[in-house]
Amino acid sequence: MATLKLGVLVSGRGSNLQSILDAVQAGTLDAEVRIVISNRPGAQALDRAAAAGAKTCVVSHRDFASREAFDAALAAKLKSEQVEWVVLAGFMRVLTGVFIREMQGKIINIHPALLPSFPGIHAQKQAIDYGVKVSGCTVHLIDEGVDTGPILAQRAVPILDDDDEDSLSARILEQEHALMVEVLRGLADGSLQPPRRERRAAQG
Ligand code: GRF
Numbered sequence: 001m002a003t004l005k006l007g008v009l010v011s012g013r014g015s016n017l018q019s020i021l022d023a024v025q026a027g028t029l030d031a032e033v034r035i036v037i038s039n040r041p042g043a044q045a046l047d048r049a050a051a052a053g054a055k056t057c058v059v060s061h062r063d064f065a066s067r068e069a070f071d072a073a074l075a076a077k078l079k080s081e082q083v084e085w086v087v088l089a090g091f092m093r094v095l096t097g098v099f100i101r102e103m104q105g106k107i108i109n110i111h112p113a114l115l116p117s118f119p120g121i122h123a124q125k126q127a128i129d130y131g132v133k134v135s136g137c138t139v140h141l142i143d144e145g146v147d148t149g150p151i152l153a154q155r156a157v158p159i160l161d162d163d164d165e166d167s168l169s170a171r172i173l174e175q176e177h178a179l180m181v182e183v184l185r186g187l188a189d190g191s192l193q194p195p196r197r198e199r200r201a202a203q204g
Helices: 015-026 044-051 067-080 097-102 123-130 165-189 197-202
Strands: 004-010 031-038 056-058 085-088 107-111 134-141 151-158
Touching: 004 015, 004 044, 004 067, 004 165, 015 031, 015 044, 015 085, 015 165, 031 044, 031 067, 044 056, 067 097, 085 165, 107 165, 123 134, 123 165, 134 165, 151 165
Parallel strands: 004 031, 004 085, 031 056, 085 107
Antiparallel strands: 107 134, 134 151
C-alpha cells in the first residue's frame, strides 16, 4: 500500500494535480490519490483526475450556508476516504479553522511566489509590479492565515525585463510541478520533516 494517502482539493486547471498523478503513475512517488475534490463542477482538474483513474467528487461551496459548513463537509469526505495528507492544488477557497483543526499539520499548499512575499491572489503580477528580480514558488503547510504557514520548500525563478504576468506564471508553474512532487516524495520517504513553528521561533 502507498505511503502517502492523498486527498487533492482543486478549483480549476489542475496542472499541479497532473504532476502528482504523473509521478504516482510513473512509480516515482510512493503515494495514492484517494480522492480529488473540486468546489467547481466544470473544473478541468476533474477530467485530469478521471483520466488517471482517480476518484473524484464535487463539493460546491454554493450548497452551504457558511464557510464552516462547507469546510466540515470537505473534512468529512476526506476522512471517509482515509486521506492522511491534503494537497491544495489551485484550490481557490480560504479554509477556516474548522477544516484546519481537523487536518492539523497535514494540509499542503502551493503558492506562486517566494513567501512571505506576495501572498494572496495574482502573486506573479504583484512580484512584477513591485519590481523584484527573483520570485518563485513555495510549498507550505496551511495555518489559519492566508499563505502564512510553515514553509516546506521553495524554488527561485528569475524575473526577466520583458516578463508579463503570463510569461512569469508559466516559468514559475514549471518549477511548481517539480517542487510539489519533490516535497511529497520527501514526506513519503521521511527525508523531509515538516517544520514546527515553535522550534523555528526558539532558534530565533
Ligand atoms: C498555481 O499557480 C498554484 O501555485 C496556485 O494556483 C495555480 C493552480 O494551477 N495556487 P493548477 O490548477 O495546478 O494548474
